[in-house]
Amino acid sequence: MSVARRFAANPAVLLLAPALLYLTVFYLVPLSFLLGRSFIGQAGLSLQPYAALLGDGFTWQVIGNTLRIASLVTLCAFLIGYPAAIALSRARGALQIVLLVSIILPLSVGIVVKAFAWQIVLGRGGVVGQFLVATGLFEEAPRLLFTEFGLVLGAANVFLPFMILPIYSVLNLMDPRLPEAAATLGASPVYRFTRVTLPLTLPGIIAGCAFVFSMSVSMYVIPSLLIGDRFQTLATLTGRSFLFLRDEQLGSTTAVVLLVLSVAIILSASALARRFGGVR
Amino acid sequence: MTKTIIMPNRRQFLAGSAAAAGTLAMPSILRAQTRELVVGGAASHREWVETIVIPNFEAKYDARILYEGTRSLVNLEKMQQNQAQQYLSVVQMDDPVMILAHEAGLLEPLSAETVPNMAKLKDGAVHLDGAWVNYLQPFQAIAYNEEALPNGIESWEELWDDSMAGRVVIPSLQNTEGVFPLFMAAALETGKPVAEAQYDIEAGFRKMQALKPNLLTIYTQMPQAFNLLETGEAWAIAGALSSFTMPRRAEGSPVNLAVPREGAFAAPSGVCVVRGGPNQDLAMAYVNELLSVELQNQLTAPTFSLPTNVEAATPSDLPENIEVLSVDWANVANNRADWVQRWDREMAI
Numbered sequence: 001m002s003v004a005r006r007f008a009a010n011p012a013v014l015l016l017a018p019a020l021l022y023l024t025v026f027y028l029v030p031l032s033f034l035l036g037r038s039f040i041g042q043a044g045l046s047l048q049p050y051a052a053l054l055g056d057g058f059t060w061q062v063i064g065n066t067l068r069i070a071s072l073v074t075l076c077a078f079l080i081g082y083p084a085a086i087a088l089s090r091a092r093g094a095l096q097i098v099l100l101v102s103i104i105l106p107l108s109v110g111i112v113v114k115a116f117a118w119q120i121v122l123g124r125g126g127v128v129g130q131f132l133v134a135t136g137l138f139e140e141a142p143r144l145l146f147t148e149f150g151l152v153l154g155a156a157n158v159f160l161p162f163m164i165l166p167i168y169s170v171l172n173l174m175d176p177r178l179p180e181a182a183a184t185l186g187a188s189p190v191y192r193f194t195r196v197t198l199p200l201t202l203p204g205i206i207a208g209c210a211f212v213f214s215m216s217v218s219m220y221v222i223p224s225l226l227i228g229d230r231f232q233t234l235a236t237l238t239g240r241s242f243l244f245l246r247d248e249q250l251g252s253t254t255a256v257v258l259l260v261l262s263v264a265i266i267l268s269a270s271a272l273a274r275r276f277g278g279v280r
Numbered sequence: 281m282t283k284t285i286i287m288p289n290r291r292q293f294l295a296g297s298a299a300a301a302g303t304l305a306m307p308s309i310l311r312a313q314t315r316e317l318v319v320g321g322a323a324s325h326r327e328w329v330e331t332i333v334i335p336n337f338e339a340k341y342d343a344r345i346l347y348e349g350t351r352s353l354v355n356l357e358k359m360q361q362n363q364a365q366q367y368l369s370v371v372q373m374d375d376p377v378m379i380l381a382h383e384a385g386l387l388e389p390l391s392a393e394t395v396p397n398m399a400k401l402k403d404g405a406v407h408l409d410g411a412w413v414n415y416l417q418p419f420q421a422i423a424y425n426e427e428a429l430p431n432g433i434e435s436w437e438e439l440w441d442d443s444m445a446g447r448v449v450i451p452s453l454q455n456t457e458g459v460f461p462l463f464m465a466a467a468l469e470t471g472k473p474v475a476e477a478q479y480d481i482e483a484g485f486r487k488m489q490a491l492k493p494n495l496l497t498i499y500t501q502m503p504q505a506f507n508l509l510e511t512g513e514a515w516a517i518a519g520a521l522s523s524f525t526m527p528r529r530a531e532g533s534p535v536n537l538a539v540p541r542e543g544a545f546a547a548p549s550g551v552c553v554v555r556g557g558p559n560q561d562l563a564m565a566y567v568n569e570l571l572s573v574e575l576q577n578q579l580t581a582p583t584f585s586l587p588t589n590v591e592a593a594t595p596s597d598l599p600e601n602i603e604v605l606s607v608d609w610a611n612v613a614n615n616r617a618d619w620v621q622r623w624d625r626e627m628a629i
Contacts, residue, residue, distance in 0.1 A: 119508070123513045124512075124513060145513060224501075227497070228452075229497070229499070229627075229628060230495065230497060230628050244454045245621075
């Protein structure tokens with residue numbers, strides 16, 4: 001059906017117009033410029049920028065860094081966020097409101113403030129270091145600040161609401177009688193979780209992981225504040241190319257590589273979920 | 281109900297028209313009386329510019345100054361974007377960025393005729409035949425935490441000592457001050473003075489690699505680095521500005537600035553006149569005032585900087601006999617992009 005017929009058949013489609021206009025002007029057009037700039041340089045239209053970037057072993061190290069950290073942040077957010085989403089869906093009344101506010105309110109705190117807070121928490125005199133010394137595992141507080149551990153923990157903290165909320169909304173839609181039905185048939189709690197709850201919440205998990213992964217893979221401010229210039233990702237390379245080296249073509253090329261990687265991984269995750277029957 | 285319409289008579293109409301015309305014309309009349317000068321500079325300089333420089337200048341000249349505080353690279357961008365119709369007349373920014381502005385043809389040359397106080401400047405404070413000048417010399421050395429290092433730091437070599445493992449913070453090579461530790465590393469590695477060693481960048485990178493076990497982080501934001509120093513997480517920041525460290529100390533922070541025996545680096549505080557900017561004569565006068573003995577005597581203490589005018593006095597609370605090391609900024613400008621890319625490969629991974 002053509003777009004015009006679709007409009008005629010259902011005028012409600014017109015409600016999409018502002019969103020489509022917004023996305024076209026502020027997303028598609030700049031993205032097209034970026035894409036074009038990555039191919040068109042002083043030598044005209046060429047694949048050379050991509051060949052140079054991807055032919056450099058350093059780029060692959062940076063890509064590895066970027067994907068590893070994004071995966072670890074996503075995993076960390078999932079491990080903390082999934083039980084939190086279940087707790088939120090089961091809570092009622094005032095407790096549910098308190099939990100919801102405690103998840104949503106941190107979104108209003110700036111990343112810079114959070115980064116400084118993590119410096120206090122992860123510093124040698126911070127609670128984590130002191131706790132590790134108190135357990136007797138360490139004689140003196142280990143260095144946690146400006147390490148990959150600190151970065152993963154800090155980023156997972158920032159992105160956690162984006163993991164919890166999609167899972168929570170799917171859990172809310174799930175019929176609570178289904179695990180109960182499995183229980184009446186003799187399914188153990190572990191079996192009920194792995195065969196009923198987990199598959200039914202897969203769309204929420206995929207959405208949460210997609211949100212957190214795509215934000216982690218392109219985060220710029222969090223690494224620069226929590227680990228500094230000793231750690232390079234595709235996003236920091238892109239920022240450096242535009243802001244410091246003033247090399248628009250290099251910046252555009254790294255940005256496009258980053259975008260392609262991000263989209264490819266999210267689409268693959270989605271396809272895998274469909275393959276295993278989690279998404280209908 | 282009837283409405284009464286009051287019609288003005290001829291006299292009232294003429295009086296009203298004259299008042300309206302006067303009101304509409306007022307801004308241009310005011311503009312004709314007081315000329316404006318827009319000065320670009322660092323956001324962190326706003327306080328001393330607005331409390332010392334501007335009142336002095338406005339009292340002496342019939343002019344009004346608007347100060348736009350931002351960053352050197354942002355100022356360069358403004359100058360480039362407005363090349364056809366500049367609105368900035370004067371810009372205060374770092375020397376490495378001045379080189380880029382000069383290469384882009386954005387600077388109006390200064391001379392002893394238009395800026396008489398140039399004749400009184402120290403050697404090395406006038407660049408590229410007067411493309412720009414240095415109005416002050418804040419210096420950069422090693423800031424340290426006094427509680428962790430009560431004996432201070434006597435040599436740059438101490439940053440490489442095993443006792444400093446995980447306690448040293450250095451600037452990114454993206455930051456202007458990032459080149460200082462690299463050049464000092466080259467000097468320590470080769471045994472040559474900085475004036476020669478700054479061209480032996482291989483030696484510099486070799487020595488910096490050896491510093492990696494001692495690094496806590498490499499910063500791009502100086503306030504963040506100072507936060508680490510003040511909390512005791514870091515013990516030393518290499519390349520820290522006197523004008524940033526000493527005010528913190530004065531406020532009670534347990535930090536101090538060590539000027540090691542090898543010397544400190546002159547921070548590049550430059551001022552230029554924008555080519556094609558409004559009120560060129562006034563812009564030259566602003567630069568001349570900034571270089572004057574009177575103004576430099578007022579500025580050195582609050583900015584914790586050395587004067588560039590040879591007749592101005594060094595404040596008593598600054599360390600004496602500091603060996604201020606100069607850097608060849610043209611060499612930096614030509615090679616910095618390559619160095620940054622190498623830095624990523626050797627220091628960041």
